[in-house]
Amino acid sequence: NTPEPFKQLITQGMVLGKTYKCPETGRYLLPDELDFTPDSTNSEDGLPLIKATGVTPHFSWEKMSKSKYNGVEPGHVVEKYGADVTRLASMFVAPPEQALEWDEFAVAGQARWLERIKTLINDIYDNDHDNDNDCNNEAEVEKTVKYVRREVHQTIQTVTDLFEKGQSFNVAIAKMMKLSNLLSPQNDVYSNLKSINTNELKECRKEGIYNLLLLLLPFAPNTATELLDKITCEENGGSLYKWPEVDKSALIDDTATIVLQIKGKKKAVLELPCASFNNDKQLLEELIMQ
Numbered sequence: 001n002t003p004e005p006f007k008q009l010i011t012q013g014m015v016l017g018k019t020y021k022c023p024e025t026g027r028y029l030l031p032d033e034l035d036f037t038p039d040s041t042n043s044e045d046g047l048p049l050i051k052a053t054g055v056t057p058h059f060s061w062e063k064m065s066k067s068k069y070n071g072v073e074p075g076h077v078v079e080k081y082g083a084d085v086t087r088l089a090s091m092f093v094a095p096p097e098q099a100l101e102w103d104e105f106a107v108a109g110q111a112r113w114l115e116r117i118k119t120l121i122n123d124i125y126d127n128d129h130d131n132d133n134d135c136n137n138e139a140e141v142e143k144t145v146k147y148v149r150r151e152v153h154q155t156i157q158t159v160t161d162l163f164e165k166g167q168s169f170n171v172a173i174a175k176m177m178k179l180s181n182l183l184s185p186q187n188d189v190y191s192n193l194k195s196i197n198t199n200e201l202k203e204c205r206k207e208g209i210y211n212l213l214l215l216l217l218p219f220a221p222n223t224a225t226e227l228l229d230k231i232t233c234e235e236n237g238g239s240l241y242k243w244p245e246v247d248k249s250a251l252i253d254d255t256a257t258i259v260l261q262i263k264g265k266k267k268a269v270l271e272l273p274c275a276s277f278n279n280d281k282q283l284l285e286e287l288i289m290q
Contacts, residue, residue: 010167013099017070020057022050028068029057061101072102084220085111091169091219114223117180117212124183124205125231140192145204146254147189148182152208153250155179159215160246169219176215183208206231211244260288 020029034048034057047056064071077086088110094100155175162172181187183205190196196205210231216224228241258270272287 010097012096013094014063016061016099016101017064017068017072018103019060019062019068019070020048021060023055023058026058028070030069061099064102077104077107081107081111082222084223085114088114088173088219092173093170095170096167113177113180114220116184117209117216117223118227120180120183121209121227121231123185124202124209141198141200144189144193145200146250148201148204148208149247149250150253151179151182152204152211153247156211156215156244157246157251160243163218172215173219176212176219179208179212183212214241214244217241258284258288 020034021027022029029050033051035051036048045056045059047059049055050057062068062070074086081089085107089107090100092110093103093106155178158175159172162168162175182189185196190201193201196202210228213224213228213231217228225241252274254274255271256274258272259266260268260270270288272284
């Protein structure tokens with residue numbers, strides 16, 4: 001219904017680099033003219049010092065340019081960290097329509113995240129303890145499994161919406177990082193359990209990591225395919241993997257958080273079983289009055 005070839009135009013933001021100028025002349029400084037060693041940096045702001053004068057240069061984020069000596073060679077970054085990590089960092093630092101301040105710390109952070117995912121897979125798949133089923137309260141295990149599955153499928157739903165309705169890839173990556181933290185054995189969600197090696201929790205966490213890797217495929221295809229092939233014992237180069245589907249039944253919560261406000265001020269927060277009011281507004285009001 002439009003003569004235009006696209007529904008939306010995305011004007012990509014510029015990639016900005018760290019830029020240093022001489023405070024006296026305003027001249028752009030070459031990296032070789034600066035001393036970046038820890039002992040020589042300005043302790044207050046962490047800036048390097050000019051080798052010739054020992055003073056702190058003016059610092060700013062500016063569009064990468066040869067004349068400003070602030071460019072970063074992508075090939076060097078890919079050679080050091082890999083294409084997947086470089087791609088992840090580029091999408092995580094900023095939305096595509098905003099300026100991207102290129103910082104290698106962000107690249108290193110994404111590299112650590114992929115390593116944590118690999119460690120997580122080893123924890124879930126390589127540690128088989130089928131004798132831990134009697135260590136926990138069954139109700140507590142069931143509650144934890146429901147919570148984890150709900151978070152897994154909420155993540156699938158959110159990342160899918162971000163792909164189909166927008167380009168907030170940084171938000172999608174943040175959601176996946178949150179899910180990987182939830183699947184980690186150190187997460188507080190497992191604090192009330194004596195062991196997380198029950199059959200139910202292992203299968204739940206396996207479902208979570210499998211779907212996480214499927215979501216990761218467009219962002220880090222090499223790593224995700226390698227790990228998927230490992231856990232499925234297949235080598236199909238990703239050609240047979242499909243985008244995960246949301247299990248709507250897993251999104252249903254047994255309880256609802258009701259925030260009670262009077263004249264705009266929060267007076268109480270109630271945790272009510274959904275079955276107690278079943279989306280009946282009048283019944284809910286009666287429960288609140290009680």
